[in-house]
Amino acid sequence: MTAQAAVRQAPSGFPLPGFSVACHTPPQEPLQTAGTVAHFGEGAAIFAEGDATDVFYRVVSGVVRVCKFLSDGRRQIEAFHVAGDVFGFEPGAERTLCAEAVGPCSLVAYRRRNVDALAQKDQAVSRLLFGYVMQNLAQAQGHSLLLGRRGAAEKVAAFLLDWSRHSADPRILHLAMTRQDIADYLGLTIETVSRSLSQFERDGMIALPNIREVRLTNRTALESLAA
Amino acid sequence: MTAQAAVRQAPSGFPLPGFSVACHTPPQEPLQTAGTVAHFGEGAAIFAEGDATDVFYRVVSGVVRVCKFLSDGRRQIEAFHVAGDVFGFEPGAERTLCAEAVGPCSLVAYRRRNVDALAQKDQAVSRLLFGYVMQNLAQAQGHSLLLGRRGAAEKVAAFLLDWSRHSADPRILHLAMTRQDIADYLGLTIETVSRSLSQFERDGMIALPNIREVRLTNRTALESLAA
DNA sequence: CGCTTAATTGATCAGGGTCAATCGTGGTGG
DNA sequence: CCACCACGATTGACCCTGATCAATTAAGCG
Numbered sequence: 001m002t003a004q005a006a007v008r009q010a011p012s013g014f015p016l017p018g019f020s021v022a023c024h025t026p027p028q029e030p031l032q033t034a035g036t037v038a039h040f041g042e043g044a045a046i047f048a049e050g051d052a053t054d055v056f057y058r059v060v061s062g063v064v065r066v067c068k069f070l071s072d073g074r075r076q077i078e079a080f081h082v083a084g085d086v087f088g089f090e091p092g093a094e095r096t097l098c099a100e101a102v103g104p105c106s107l108v109a110y111r112r113r114n115v116d117a118l119a120q121k122d123q124a125v126s127r128l129l130f131g132y133v134m135q136n137l138a139q140a141q142g143h144s145l146l147l148g149r150r151g152a153a154e155k156v157a158a159f160l161l162d163w164s165r166h167s168a169d170p171r172i173l174h175l176a177m178t179r180q181d182i183a184d185y186l187g188l189t190i191e192t193v194s195r196s197l198s199q200f201e202r203d204g205m206i207a208l209p210n211i212r213e214v215r216l217t218n219r220t221a222l223e224s225l226a227a
Numbered sequence: 228m229t230a231q232a233a234v235r236q237a238p239s240g241f242p243l244p245g246f247s248v249a250c251h252t253p254p255q256e257p258l259q260t261a262g263t264v265a266h267f268g269e270g271a272a273i274f275a276e277g278d279a280t281d282v283f284y285r286v287v288s289g290v291v292r293v294c295k296f297l298s299d300g301r302r303q304i305e306a307f308h309v310a311g312d313v314f315g316f317e318p319g320a321e322r323t324l325c326a327e328a329v330g331p332c333s334l335v336a337y338r339r340r341n342v343d344a345l346a347q348k349d350q351a352v353s354r355l356l357f358g359y360v361m362q363n364l365a366q367a368q369g370h371s372l373l374l375g376r377r378g379a380a381e382k383v384a385a386f387l388l389d390w391s392r393h394s395a396d397p398r399i400l401h402l403a404m405t406r407q408d409i410a411d412y413l414g415l416t417i418e419t420v421s422r423s424l425s426q427f428e429r430d431g432m433i434a435l436p437n438i439r440e441v442r443l444t445n446r447t448a449l450e451s452l453a454a
Numbered sequence: 455c456g457c458t459t460a461a462t463t464g465a466t467c468a469g470g471g472t473c474a475a476t477c478g479t480g481g482t483g484g
Numbered sequence: 485c486c487a488c489c490a491c492g493a494t495t496g497a498c499c500c501t502g503a504t505c506a507a508t509t510a511a512g513c514g
Binding site for chain 1: 295297298299301303305316317318319323324346347350353356357358360361362363364365367368370371372374375376411414454
């Protein structure tokens with residue numbers, strides 16, 4: 001559920017020609033001319049807290065985590081972004097979050113200056129940007145909902161179902177991230193995530209052929225768990 | 228902290244002439260012509276899950292809560308909005324959240340159709356909208372951070388500090404909402420919220436002259452608690 | 455002045471965190 | 485080729501925070 005699910009169509013009041021999220025670059029992407037491609041290795045920092053907010057990104061391939069480090073060293077992952085997602089919007093001149101490559105990934109970086117100029121001429125660019133920020137908003141809101149009033153099992157189940165949307169076959173998902181990443185995203189510990197997965201397996205809801213692969217053998221049961 | 232704190236300036240890359248959040252209507256509000264005023268009594272529904280997303284709102288006075296009801300009847304409050312805040316943006320044609328008046332409040336409702344037309348002519352309107360959605364985004368992200376990895380006392384302390392921003396005198400805050408609202412916002416129970424406040428009072432960090440008023444007698448201590 | 459609803463306080467319980475040991479899986483080098 | 489090592493994941497035992505259940509108090513309001 002966490003937002004990404006509920007988010008796949010363009011809003012009615014704001015026609016977004018060629019608008020498409022979490023898909024490959026649309027054929028007539030108005031932003032195409034304004035961006036430059038960059039590659040990042042596993043764990044590489046894309047931006048850090050305090051950086052200027054003068055550029056945002058589109059994921060071409062790979063997975064990105066956006067997170068915050070607390071004073072006591074603990075980490076909270078705010079969102080994972082996959083191919084097609086646009087991220088890096090923040091009000092204020094300085095970033096309050098950081099972004100890192102979960103695995104090797106390639107991004108297109110857009111300078112806000114340039115895009116702004118583009119938006120001056122082309123109203124479609126404005127709408128596009130608006131849509132992207134709304135996607136991020138919906139995702140963040142869904143994330144809050146997930147973190148607020150749900151038990152560990154519910155969180156993990158919801159995460160699996162959400163992540164399965166990014167899989168070619170919705171029954172087989174490849175986790176791009178570690179258990180620690182999942183834990184930090186769900187506000188749990190690595191042990192609790194592991195225990196939940198093991199329990200799901202015992203209950204016949206999933207299979208864990210290897211550490212990065214999950215087979216959903218009883219999606220319905222997971223869905224009723226995730227509420 | 229939860230976002231509202233870190234959010235009070237216009238982003239550098241996107242100049243927003245006359246942009247102002249959580250303040251009274253700016254003298255030259257380009258949206259002024261497009262909105263209609265509406266009043267709501269305590270607890271009144273402003274919009275509900277499933278409603279069309281064809282209108283968004285600006286708070287003129289009072290406080291609004293945006294929330295979601297879970298299948299088991301529990302409620303999660305996503306955000307409180309105060310005078311100056313603009314809310315009600317969602318991707319998708321149907322709302323996934325609902326909004327209610329915490330107390331009597333007045334709002335300006337903007338039809339997206341009209342605003343869109345306005346934005347066609349005036350680039351400043353586009354930027355303004357963009358800024359508003361980013362405010363909401365930052366608030367939602369801050370909320371996730373708050374819910375994720377923090378203890379009960381930290382949450383309540385952070386809430387008080389955050390809410391004190393909406394107060395004329397930052398040392399005296401008037402809670403517009405009930406303990407239940409606070410609990411549902413922080414992902415806690417009403418008992419835990421109450422206990423935290425009592426503990427803060429015992430520790431000399433706050434005073435509770437009456438049920439809706441909190442005096443911050445030791446802000447520094449609260450701040451170090453909220454981390 | 456009762457009545458209703460919200461808040462506080464107390465006692466108990468359980469979900470999930472913490473600490474610690476073990477297992478598994480690659481990767482490296484003898 | 486296999487042994488060893490390092491790191492991530494799993495599992496177990498125990499504990500603590502915050503939820504639950506229940507009683508009491510406080511505050512509006514008719």
